[in-house]
Amino acid sequence: MPDIKVLVLGAGIVGICTALSLLEKGFSVELIDRNDPASGASHGNAGVISPWSCIPQSMPGLWKQVPKWLLDPKGPLNVRWSYAPRMLPWLRRFLKAGHPDNLPRISEAMNALNRPNVDLYRDYLKGTGHENLLQDSYYVHAFRNGADADLDALAWRIRSDFGVPIERIEGGALQDVEPEISSEYQAAILIRDQARATDPGALGKALFDKAMGMGAQFRKAEVLGLRPSEGGWTIETSQGVIKADKLVMAAGAWSMRLLEPLGFKMPLEAERGYHLMFNAPGIEVKNSIMDVDGKFVASSMIDGLRCAGTAEFAGLDAPANYARATVFRTLAKRLFPRLETSQVTTWMGARPSFPDSLPAIGEMSGHPGLFAAFGHCHYGLGMAPNTGRIVAGLISREPTNLDLGPYSPARFS
Numbered sequence: 001m002p003d004i005k006v007l008v009l010g011a012g013i014v015g016i017c018t019a020l021s022l023l024e025k026g027f028s029v030e031l032i033d034r035n036d037p038a039s040g041a042s043h044g045n046a047g048v049i050s051p052w053s054c055i056p057q058s059m060p061g062l063w064k065q066v067p068k069w070l071l072d073p074k075g076p077l078n079v080r081w082s083y084a085p086r087m088l089p090w091l092r093r094f095l096k097a098g099h100p101d102n103l104p105r106i107s108e109a110m111n112a113l114n115r116p117n118v119d120l121y122r123d124y125l126k127g128t129g130h131e132n133l134l135q136d137s138y139y140v141h142a143f144r145n146g147a148d149a150d151l152d153a154l155a156w157r158i159r160s161d162f163g164v165p166i167e168r169i170e171g172g173a174l175q176d177v178e179p180e181i182s183s184e185y186q187a188a189i190l191i192r193d194q195a196r197a198t199d200p201g202a203l204g205k206a207l208f209d210k211a212m213g214m215g216a217q218f219r220k221a222e223v224l225g226l227r228p229s230e231g232g233w234t235i236e237t238s239q240g241v242i243k244a245d246k247l248v249m250a251a252g253a254w255s256m257r258l259l260e261p262l263g264f265k266m267p268l269e270a271e272r273g274y275h276l277m278f279n280a281p282g283i284e285v286k287n288s289i290m291d292v293d294g295k296f297v298a299s300s301m302i303d304g305l306r307c308a309g310t311a312e313f314a315g316l317d318a319p320a321n322y323a324r325a326t327v328f329r330t331l332a333k334r335l336f337p338r339l340e341t342s343q344v345t346t347w348m349g350a351r352p353s354f355p356d357s358l359p360a361i362g363e364m365s366g367h368p369g370l371f372a373a374f375g376h377c378h379y380g381l382g383m384a385p386n387t388g389r390i391v392a393g394l395i396s397r398e399p400t401n402l403d404l405g406p407y408s409p410a411r412f413s
């Protein structure tokens, strides 16, 4: 590869994986972030890495549940009233994405992006000494009411069509898999053959260190603006001006702040999620566990047991409402009766969410050399390695068999 300098804007898991793929192809890479690497959404997530993730957030009939969720301050969905008018166009698109006609295209695109993720992470981690940050895992979907664990429900039928290894278990078989789950949970559907990160932030940091070892540069600075110049890009930062031949936008939920001044309009929302970490939980679970009724994921991490979830729409700058994290105390105790809940820490992070649950990956129209790699919604940890590979392939002008249309940054115009 001739000496081409690529600036990757954002050192979250997407930017870090993109940097690794670019370095493998021989590009010269600089990562820039105003914060430490992997300290945004990529730090506090639930750690689920599923090659089988193919069910979008918006599904047919979901709208029927929305009013009930909105009226419950402890429910899984919250829209700050002052923000509601700005949310409406996004919500309209979100509900449209859940139309049955749109599902096959979205599920197929999610499936294609996620499928190689565990193998790619294992390859990246090989030889770093941090291989243990990735553990084999089932995804245990636990149901209080056994009748709700219905393999004929649409989402499970879609997974079956994609060949996802699923199995329904009930009664004591659930406690055989996860002894700490309450016997009040009558059944579960297991998704096999996936992985979980036992510290997503540390995983990102280990891959960042690998990228540095491969020759990447890192600049800790705030990016203030971008402009095309002399066949490349000029980036204004709090630490001076940088020039690059190519620019990858991987700034997660903040990406549109830098793209709007260039004239781009894309419906990206900060879908804020929370976690509650039980720092001395007194129990350990072996898998990623989705409490389907409580709508949160629980997983044992290096530093404790983490319960993560909820969707809050309040914009990028509103202060966090940690009451949305502490609701997990009651919910987690219901799931794991022996859980010790006295020592907890809270966290909030912004998922970069498009209404159709897919990211934007590709060259931005009218601005050659500017590539999108953002908008990974609930699935960014899983989708990051393949996103990086695709972006590096595009910058190298390599042909691909993958249909990139569903991820096109222009699909909303």
Ligand SMILES: Cc1cc2nc3c(=O)[nH]c(=O)nc-3n(C[C@H](O)[C@H](O)[C@H](O)COP(=O)(O)OP(=O)(O)OC[C@H]3O[C@@H](n4cnc5c(N)ncnc54)[C@H](O)[C@@H]3O)c2cc1C
Pocket (backbone or CB within 6 Å): 009, 010, 011, 012, 013, 014, 015, 032, 033, 034, 035, 036, 038, 039, 040, 041, 042, 043, 044, 045, 046, 047, 048, 049, 221, 222, 223, 224, 250, 251, 252, 253, 254, 255, 258, 271, 272, 273, 274, 275, 297, 308, 309, 310, 349, 350, 351, 352, 373, 374, 375, 376, 377, 378, 379, 380, 381, 382, 383
């Ligand atoms: C509660 C919760 C649970 C989740 N669970 C899972 C899960 O189990 N599995 C899964 O696959 N996904 C999960 N996700 C989603 C996943 O965490 C995100 O999709 C992913 O982390 C997005 O990565 P990113 O690199 O795009 O963004 P980020 O990690 O947010 O990184 C973006 C970076 O850009 C930097 N930046 C932004 N603007 C600027 C600027 N102007 N100048 C300099 N730097 C800038 C930020 O500082 C930040 O470091 C979860 C998310 C949440 C909130």
